[in-house]
Amino acid sequence: QFPRECTSAEALRSARCCPSPFGRANDPCGASLGRGQCLSVQADTRAHGPQYPHVDQDDRERWPLRFFTSACRCTGNFYGFNCGRCKHGFTGVNCDTPVPVVRRNVQTLSTTERRSFVNALHQAKRTVHPDLVIATRRYGELFSPDGNTTMFENITIYNYFVWSHYYSVSKTFLGGGQPSFGGVDFSHEGPGFVTWHRYHLLQLERDIQDMLGDPRFALPYWNFAIGGNQCDICTDDLMGARSSFDENGISSNSIFSQWRVVCESVDDYDTLGTICNSTESNPIRRNPAGNVARPMVQKLPEPQDIEACLQLTTFDTPPFYSTSTDSFRNTIEGYSAPEGTYDPVVRSLHNLAHLFLNGTGGQTHLSPNDPIFVLLHTFTDAIFDEWLRRHPGSSDYPMENAPIGHNRDYNMVPFWPPITNAEMFVTAPENLGYSYEATWPARPITPTEIITIAVIAALFVVAIIFAVTTCAVRSRSHNSEGRQHLLGEQYQRYDDHDTHNSKSQSVV
Numbered sequence: 001q002f003p004r005e006c007t008s009a010e011a012l013r014s015a016r017c018c019p020s021p022f023g024r025a026n027d028p029c030g031a032s033l034g035r036g037q038c039l040s041v042q043a044d045t046r047a048h049g050p051q052y053p054h055v056d057q058d059d060r061e062r063w064p065l066r067f068f069t070s071a072c073r074c075t076g077n078f079y080g081f082n083c084g085r086c087k088h089g090f091t092g093v094n095c096d097t098p099v100p101v102v103r104r105n106v107q108t109l110s111t112t113e114r115r116s117f118v119n120a121l122h123q124a125k126r127t128v129h130p131d132l133v134i135a136t137r138r139y140g141e142l143f144s145p146d147g148n149t150t151m152f153e154n155i156t157i158y159n160y161f162v163w164s165h166y167y168s169v170s171k172t173f174l175g176g177g178q179p180s181f182g183g184v185d186f187s188h189e190g191p192g193f194v195t196w197h198r199y200h201l202l203q204l205e206r207d208i209q210d211m212l213g214d215p216r217f218a219l220p221y222w223n224f225a226i227g228g229n230q231c232d233i234c235t236d237d238l239m240g241a242r243s244s245f246d247e248n249g250i251s252s253n254s255i256f257s258q259w260r261v262v263c264e265s266v267d268d269y270d271t272l273g274t275i276c277n278s279t280e281s282n283p284i285r286r287n288p289a290g291n292v293a294r295p296m297v298q299k300l301p302e303p304q305d306i307e308a309c310l311q312l313t314t315f316d317t318p319p320f321y322s323t324s325t326d327s328f329r330n331t332i333e334g335y336s337a338p339e340g341t342y343d344p345v346v347r348s349l350h351n352l353a354h355l356f357l358n359g360t361g362g363q364t365h366l367s368p369n370d371p372i373f374v375l376l377h378t379f380t381d382a383i384f385d386e387w388l389r390r391h392p393g394s395s396d397y398p399m400e401n402a403p404i405g406h407n408r409d410y411n412m413v414p415f416w417p418p419i420t421n422a423e424m425f426v427t428a429p430e431n432l433g434y435s436y437e438a439t440w441p442a443r444p445i446t447p448t449e450i451i452t453i454a455v456i457a458a459l460f461v462v463a464i465i466f467a468v469t470t471c472a473v474r475s476r477s478h479n480s481e482g483r484q485h486l487l488g489e490q491y492q493r494y495d496d497h498d499t500h501n502s503k504s505q506s507v508v
């Protein structure tokens with residue numbers, strides 16, 4: 001959420017977060033090096049949808065103004081909370097050397113590449129985030145009673161990835177004995193679903209690149225649209241096989257069996273008005289295809305579901321919510337049938353893949369604790385990128401009336417530095433410094449197309465038969481004409497002769 005340097009009581013009180021890069025004194029945002037400037041934060045002022053009826057009850061309203069009103073805005077390819085880093089896909093002192101970051105299908109990785117990826121995740125799970133810390137109290141309770149300290153905590157890179165997802169989906173604490181308000185979600189059930197998760201992954205990828213000192217490190221993806229009831233990445237060289245002793249557990253041969261989750265005590269947070277902290281609790285739970293109470297989520301999406309949702313031409317449709325119909329976003333998110341029709345009982349694509357996991361990965365406040373989340377979301381992002389590529393110039397991301405957090409110019413919660421949904425609504429290879437190595441299934445042929453093709457084929461066959469028959473008839477008549485012509489003179493001579501003879505006979 002916020003840079004460590006901005007979270008002292010003094011810095012927080014100033015509401016200004018413009019640190020200097022490279023340990024330089026008094027050079028906010030590296031301004032003297034032309035890297036950036038400290039400017040007022042712009043927050044979205046447009047109306048949001050009716051789902052959230054409260055005002056001034058939640059720190060996430062008009063993000064991040066409750067905490068900070070000034071932040072670094074970086075120039076050109078410079079990036080980061082102090083403009084000390086490069087934009088994704090660039091490196092070098094001046095951030096002008098492009099670095100290819102290619103996200104590949106995890107199944108195509110070699111044994112060594114698989115091991116490196118798993119090790120990178122495990123290292124991220126144990127490495128304290130070098131820059132960011134998390135608030136463990138709402139703003140009103142963030143300062144100690146004497147006002148000299150604040151309630152921020154260190155957190156590891158991977159647990160920050162989990163925490164930021166939790167923070168974006170958590171309920172609004174209303175206090176006064178009222179139940180927390182759950183009709184709010186800053187990262188799901190709205191157009192920001194795809195843009196929010198895109199940035200979420202970019203941040204993890206970038207943090208791992210920095211941790212490894214490898215700007216080419218790329219998150220792979222899991223093509224979850226394979227149908228059937230097998231989790232093909234649940235193997236010990238990837239995300240961990242099923243434990244032989246516990247059907248909800250991960251095999252002890254996988255490093256992920258040692259992982260412990262954060263943000264599990266959601267009922268406590270909601271009743272006490274606290275916020276998840278960096279404390280780890282229980283192991284990851286996962287039982288792919290094992291939800292006996294919901295047979296609909298025992299199978300993964302089918303390959304043709306991807307192509308069906310890519311056919312949808314409108315990014316999102318009113319009310320820009322989980323009830324939207326004919327919306328690409330609501331379909332890829334998985335609240336509509338793959339062809340776009342909203343149906344409250346349907347779970348498809350992204351949602352279906354989550355629910356299929358049936359455990360930690362199927363609960364919104366916890367799901368990133370299961371590392372499958374990363375691969376599931378890179379694939380979702382690859383589909384989003386393919387949709388953007390196929391529908392160039394789409395400017396139909398809603399400016400207003402989307403659920404809170406989801407308008408085009410809303411700064412996505414809880415990211416820092418501030419970044420809007422609009423900034424992630426662009427094709428990745430050209431604008432965000434990464435691409436996907438992916439092929440997309442061919443579009444299935446519709447019944448109407450089958451009939452059309454059959455009619456055209458039949459007409460074609462009839463035309464050929466007609467042409468062949470006509471040719472044959474012509475050539476036969478041509479041949480017989482030819483023969484008549486060749487023999488004609490003789491016949492004629494005989495005729496003449498006969499006639500002549502008969503004539504002469506008659507004369508005689």
Ligand SMILES: O=C(O)c1cc2cc(O)c(O)cc2[nH]1
Pocket residue numbers: 188347351352354355361362363364365367368
């Ligand atoms: O019930 C759903 O449709 C559902 C579950 C679930 C879990 C998760 O982590 C998500 O990000 C979305 C989601 N949807």
